[in-house]
Amino acid sequence: MESGITLKIRLNYGRKGLLVEIPDGVQAEVIRKPAMPVLDDPLEAIQSALASPVGLRGEQAVLQLAAAGVEGGWATGCRSACIAICDITRPVPNGLFLRPMIEGLLANGIPKHEITILVATGLHRPNLGEELKELVGDAWVMENIRIKNHDARHDAGHVLVGKTPTRGTVVKLDRSFVEADLRIATGLVEPHFMAGYSGGRKVIAPGLAHAETITTFHSARFMADSAAVACNLRNNPLHEEQLEIVELIGGAMALNTVLDENRQLSFVNFGEIVASHEQAIDFVRNYCEVKVPRKYRTVVTTAAGFPLDKTYYQTIKGMVGATNVLEPGGDLIIASECSEGFGSEEFSDSQRRLVDLGPDLFLKQLFEKSHADIDEWQSQMQLKPMAVGDIHLYCPGLSEKQWEITGVKQIASVEQAIFESVQRQGESEIAVIPEGPYVEPSVE
Structure with a gap:
């Protein structure tokens, strides 16, 4: 990665946030809510x-x-x-x-x-x-x-x-x-x-x-x-x-x-x-409904920080929320602390089936039932961003076994993932959504 840094953006991550340095030469469109009124009393x-x-x-x-x-x-x-x-x-x-x-x-x-x-x-x-x-x-x-x-x-x-x-x-x-x-x-x-x-x-x-x-x-x-x-x-x-x-x-x-x-x-x-x-x-x-002029080949988002990003289960909300502004074939980079790990055992079982069966067969089996198995709806929702682009997750807290059933790519650094995505996608303009699913962007 090049050493020049032009911008720092704090992402909602855990209780304290995550400061991300945008590499030199990369232009970041930060998507956030307009300033909201705050009640004085x-x-x-x-x-x-x-x-x-x-x-x-x-x-x-x-x-x-x-x-x-x-x-x-x-x-x-x-x-x-x-x-x-x-x-x-x-x-x-x-x-x-x-x-x-x-x-x-x-x-x-x-x-x-x-x-x-x-x-x-x-x-x-x-x-x-x-x-x-x-x-x-x-x-x-x-x-x-x-x-x-x-x-x-x-x-x-x-x-x-x-x-x-x-x-x-x-x-x-x-x-x-x-x-x-x-x-x-x-x-x-x-x-x-x-x-x-x-x-x-x-x-x-x-x-x-x-x-x-x-x-x-x-x-x-x-x-x-x-x-x-x-x-x-x-x-x-x-x-x-x-x-x-x-x-x-x-x-x-x-x-x-x-x-x-x-x-x-x-x-x-x-x-x-x-x-x-x-x-x-x-x-x-x-x-919370924010219009943007276009889609991007690199989108950086979050699971909104604590308390929503305590588990991988909730992290999927951040993935889905950013899909509207992700170009097909693009890279979705998401940061989530997952301080409590993965989620329920039922959700782990569902993700394991998703990874083992693949999206098409997994979804086919879901439609054969009138009742969902507990928490498998979250795995179904993960299929939405997976169908649009590649998902890259920054989450140091997950174990190796948990990573195996995420169905997404593991990254060690948000900055490095941005740098590599820009090189791979051939586009230096990226979108960043610090508040994750609490902001719903869409193309005008």
Whole structure:
């Protein structure tokens, strides 16, 4: 590699970031969000949102809230409440809003012992110990409120609420959430590579769903749908299923947040789950959907840093997100810490089958099943960038055995990979996406 350096770019990587030096002679187009507003007083903004819920007008909202036991004020008449929070894979600022929300419930007569915080793990592992403390972010909440992890494999912990009208998915959801008088989902709204956007209804399903439900609407036919992509809700089968699941339980409330590139609170709202989610999306679209003039033969991206890049499983989101701006036959270079390694055993098994069978036969077998095997949908999503170009991963933490089942190329240095790609591709202009899947670039 030549020694001349003209630019340094910090990538989102682990907790501290990764400073990458762009080789001399290489021109980097840095793709990031426009500057986002930051709320000067986050606590005041949260309290204001809780005091002024959105979407409580209109016949549909009234029916949903009445079914949830909410009349007049959003907690009036309720005797119990369940607050769903995202698991450790999302940097949701729970420490900012949980206590004000809970204090509002207490003020409305719901006793502490009837309030449950439910970690919406989906099929991910539970969050325990110091990790749970970091996730909740408030010592008072930890000491005073019951906190549980959702367990998608525990049959008795779920309630059968029906089937989705359009596709007939059997819907089983966490009993603690379904049976609460007041149901509140909380989360972060950002691009999601399958469901369009995270937050809102996604916290409920797959977050609080039984394994049978999750593996149905994460099956190959859903994943292969051309509408099941980031930033798209129109005809998106996952989004449509999630909305129908919300209707099956009679609705819910939601608190949605949006963070800027530095993880500062940029937006918060509260209200009826569909209306509040739509409002949050209307806000974040202006920043996370970024137009670029063309595609590139070398694209550098990330898995968004901690906490998303804790595993290779989540790293695939960064690969998929950058595919829109990668020229066919190009090189996709991604940096991800993977401090926890690969992911679940089921995911490892899925990746092993992908590598052994090859993409075509692997995909053929997926379409022969009505239910996905757990976590194999992530392997299916990896096929998208693999079909466009070559994937090069910087991740010192994976073992040799884990590398064998990634299906991608191992690199020892992002800088060296850039240098070699530019030489191989014959193009000195590259694209760099420091925030990874939290930015969704597309060609104008």
